[in-house]
Amino acid sequence: MLQRLSALYRSLIIAHPVATLIAILLITIVAVIGLPNFKLDASADSLTLENDTDIDYFREINQRYQYGDVLVVTYTPNGDLFSDHSIEVMQRLRDELIQVQGVENVVSMIDVPLLYSPRRSLAEQKESTRTLLTEGVDRDMVRQEFLTSPIYRSLILGPDGRTTALLLNLKVDNHYIDLVRHRDALRLKSKKEGLDSAEAAELEKVSQEFLDYRTQLTAKDHARVEQVRNIVAGYQSEARLFVGGVSMITADMIAYIKSDLVIFGSAILLFIVLILAVIFRQLRFVLLPLFICVATVLMMLGWLAWIDWRLTVISSNFVALLLIMTLAITIHLVVRYREFHAENPGWDKQQLVWETVKFMALPCFYTVITSIVAFVSLVVSDIRPVMDFGWMMSIGLSLAMLLAFLILPATLMLLPKGEAKDKKDNSAAFTLRFSRIAENHGSKVVAVSVVAAIVSIYGMSKLEVENRFIDYFHKHTEIYQGMSVIDQQLGGTVSLEILLDVNPVVTSAQTASTDNTTTEDDDPFADDGAAAEDAFAEGAFDEDDPFGDDPFSDDAFASEGSSAPESYWFSLAGLDEIRKLHLYLESLPEVGKVNSLATFYEIAEDINGGRLNNFELGVVRNMLSEEISNFLVKPYLSDEHNQARITLRVMETSPELKRVELVEKIRNYAVNEVGFQPEQVHFTGMLVLYNNMLQSLFQSQIATMGAVFVGIMLMFIVLFRSVSLSLIAILPNMLAASVVLGGMGLAGVPLDMMTITIAAITVGIGVDHAIHYIYRFRKEFAATGNYVEAMHNSHASIGRALYYTAITIVVGFSILALSQFIPSIYFGVFTAIAMIAALLGSLTLLPKLILIVKPLGKEQ
Missing domain, CATH: 1.20.1640.10 (Multidrug efflux transporter AcrB transmembrane domain)
Structure with a gap:
């Protein structure tokens, strides 16, 4: 031979x-x-496991809470952030950014509703929403609200009182998710059982379709980033600006x-x-x-x-x-x-x-x-x-x-x-x-x-x-400096989500209680008229969400659009559990901004002047204006699935950041200290997948x-x-x-x-x-x-x-x-x-x- x-x-x-x-x-x-x-x-697909079941769960949660990617523009003006000139410049910047293709909406400090400037009842909030642009607003009070409010601190305004963010919320691409899930399902079947000729042809077809579609999306994403950078470059003489987000990385x-x-x-x-x-x-x-x-x-x-x-x-x-x-x-x-x-x-x-x-x-x-x-x-x-x-x-x-x-x-x-x-x-x-x-x-x-x-x-x-994404870049680069500003001033960079399912034992007990107990003041479900007055029976919300999602892919402003049946998480017992875990997360040095129903609970108690009972909680929820509900409740509660959601952002610059240890530390606390069953607690987000x-x-x-x-x-x-x-x-x-x-x-x-x-x-x-x-x-x-x-x-x-x-x-x-x-x-x-x-x-x-x-x- x-x-x-x-x-x-x-x-x-x-x-x-x-x-x-x-x-x-x-x-x-x-x-x-x-x-x-x-x-x-x-793409994100190139940073994850091919057959990771957590990816399917991640995409499922994406669709359930309808949150997509976000571009962040940090804004630190040369002068006072709350001066007429700085606000006028921010308005012009926002109006230009909202015209960028693929941007669903832009959220900034001039758009969000004010709750404490001055303090107003929920009935007043529902009747009319006040923003920084409302005539007669006391800007010193607004500054204080943004610095101290559990909603806005380290989200809208940084601790320095000079740095804010404009959040460009991008539309969720459900077609992309459907394509990749279909492809992955066929791939999995091919590995486990094998495919017949028709299925093999379908896999080849959908794989090519997905690849072509992703190529188009990548080109659009890069063009969008370039357009945003060009717009931002025109304002560099007015302020110090950085662009951040997954698309930019x-x-x-x-x-x-x-x-x-x-x-x-x-x-x-x-x-x-x-x-x-x-x-x-x-x-x-x-x-x-x-x-x-x-x-x-x-x-x-x-x-x-x-x-x-x-x-x-x-x-x-x-x-x-x-x-x-x-x-x-x-x-x-x-x-x-x-x-x-x-x-x-x-x-x-x-x-x-x-x-x-x-x-x-x-x-x-x-x-x-x-x-x-x-x-x-x-x-x-x-x-x-x-x-x-x-x-x-x-x-x-x-x-x-x-x-x-x-x-x-x-x-x-x-x-x-x-x-x-x-x-x-x-x-x-x-x-x-x-x-x-x-x-x-x-x-x-x-x-x-x-x-x-x-x-x-x-x-x-x-x-x-x-690994930390920030370590991929030199300190003098725009992306490094932008991620550092987001970490230090705006609550962290990398998203992590905790999904809490209801314990089946609790659900059974709750159902039995609503069927067999008599009316009490703290029971929002007890009387026969509850169907008409039930705080959890709201109709669908408007799909046009003016607040998009969390600035860093946590979707603090998404909408759900489903009715509100009974939810354990909107009871005192459920909220107390969420609040305990929420406070623990805030105590961790590597964790930045944390958002959950505990934020709503804290504000509701503050406005009420004391602790609420179950009935009052239902009434309060029913009194929320749509704008406030869209960023205080909907992103953190799925009534249909009886599921609560906690979003947090991790500090890329934190020397204490160890991803595996962080997730396990949170899981152990949730199970051993709060009392959740292991099967109730789920983690998702790019941090988990990576x-x-x-x-x-x-x-x-x-x-x-x-x-x-x-x-x-x-x-x-x-x-x-x-x-x-x-x-x-x-x-x-x-x-x-x-x-x-x-x-x-x-x-x-x-x-x-x-x-x-x-x-x-x-x-x-x-x-x-x-x-x-x-x-x-x-x-x-x-x-x-x-x-x-x-x-x-x-x-x-x-x-x-x-x-x-x-x-x-x-x-x-x-x-x-x-x-x-x-x-x-x-x-x-x-x-x-x-x-x-x-x-x-x-x-x-x-x-x-x-x-x-x-x-x-x-x-x-």
Whole structure:
């Protein structure tokens, strides 16, 4: 079989190099034609688990309470916020923002109803609503109300009394939710039961329909953000303004990814050219590796564009990483070609090229296969962008090897053989310093490795699965500053929701009570006339909600539009439970603004002048104006489902923020202190979904990393035909991965969707070094019969290729430290560290272990 493949290769590639290069060029051109359709995806779907049941619940709650995304414009005028000029500027800004496509309404401090300026009864509030623009309003009283009111403090006005927010409420896209739920239902059935032909066709149809629709929405979202920014820019001379919200985070992330792809991708290529020129000092061996790298990336990106497979925040790094792997393969081929040329000046071009290909085919094949095993570990994560990253790298590596073994040999066949430039001089080889260290200071190498392993294990114990979106951006960027203002002045950034269902035992007891008890003052349901006067029997509210939803996706102003049957949560017992949990949430340092029925309860008691009974609660609710009900009751109570809702915002800038601990802390308090049953308490929101993703990714990586090393070990055994040699080969790889992860732990860099892929990258790079070194060592040992001499010869030959590859990649990827996107910086820095760790392991620890164990038998 191998002989047939060899003969076919020689007859097609080496014998017909022009035809080979023309075919590759045509394929590349076809791929490039598709590049204009290339897309990036930073949607919420790319930050969550693919089969997370919490996503279905999140979408269900979205539809139940009808709340969507929100853009926030913070406004800090140059002068007094409550001056005529500042208010007039805010009015003009609001009127412009409301014209933006997709904005349902804009809520600001000039729109919200006033309850304490001055204090008015609910009957007066229902008769006429007063706002900041109402004639004769005392603005000092309004300022005090906004600063102290349980509704408005840290929501409409910040503690500094100078910063407010304009909340652009976006319409809930029910069609989008219906599409994604339909698609996910078919996907789930496909996994569990399988689909018939009609269902499979329906899944393909709805998946494409969803993708097309999401593409349109993404374009509209980005255009909306850009329009809002342009409007805001026109007011920068009047005030200090920032734009915030999920849509802006998404837009900025995509902008940074695109910028890094173009600017730093080009810079990395430039540095690669310079370093190759310094190393090889031959134009052909600068341009050829460059062309192979560019062709590989263009083919992959073009193919991805043609099939509409999109890069995400995670898989965007695949371009840079593919450059690494392609360059490594090409450098190994070039170094071996130059060695053969120097050693055998009498060979003709065909023999020189063929011997290079024949010698390097097997080690390169195994480096690619074992690297693919490392990246396939990402496919089991159940997180679509991470899975895509694993598949893209696996396909890209296969393409890289294919093109390297096609373009380099074919081109060399067309070029003059030239003079040998790589005279063999072991004493001059820089890498011989490492072989001398392994020979003369081997015990120190082992000791340092053991210490490094211990320190790395300690560092890994410090690793945390945590991330804050604000940490993705530098402090001087608009998005960082905007999120900081929202955190410090307007109650927090990331939304978390707590849904409380009624205990079935309580519901049964309540039903029995309403059926069997006699009328009492504190029983709003007792007499036969209750149906006419029932505080919970209101008709549907107006769907046109002037207040939209919570400024940070918590929907403080949504409408429901359903009638109000009896609700446990509108009784004293239910409200007391909610208030107890509400007060606890407000006491947590990482929690900002909290909204619930407890806010209504507090205001109702304050206006009443004392505690209310159940009957009075019903009367009060019936007396609420529609505007007040829309933001005090409806967003926090579903009468139809007998469900209460608490919304809170988490402070992204809080040093105490630990997502898992926060959710569990709240759950424990709700169950153990308030007395809820565990099945009554539900959490949802982007904080929950994102946390689920992080935890799943961490668990899948820990679970699969062992399997990855076992798989690589088995491949080593097949390649080297020696268990001891395979164990020796894998130890430096494990140490390199541990050093990188341990370094992250010691540096306080958390594992998130970006950094957790570093482990797979380190293994992929380390395996490459180990295979090439041991493969060459065996050849040298067979020739010399002496371990020390074989080690020196290996360092002087393949060791130089490893060194060239490492230094090129380290220097090239250090450029990413200049990025404006923090994840790109982490990727560049830790990729460089991984490369250095793999190089040192392969040139010091690996040869020393070979000298100690002597896995190739006795010396001759």
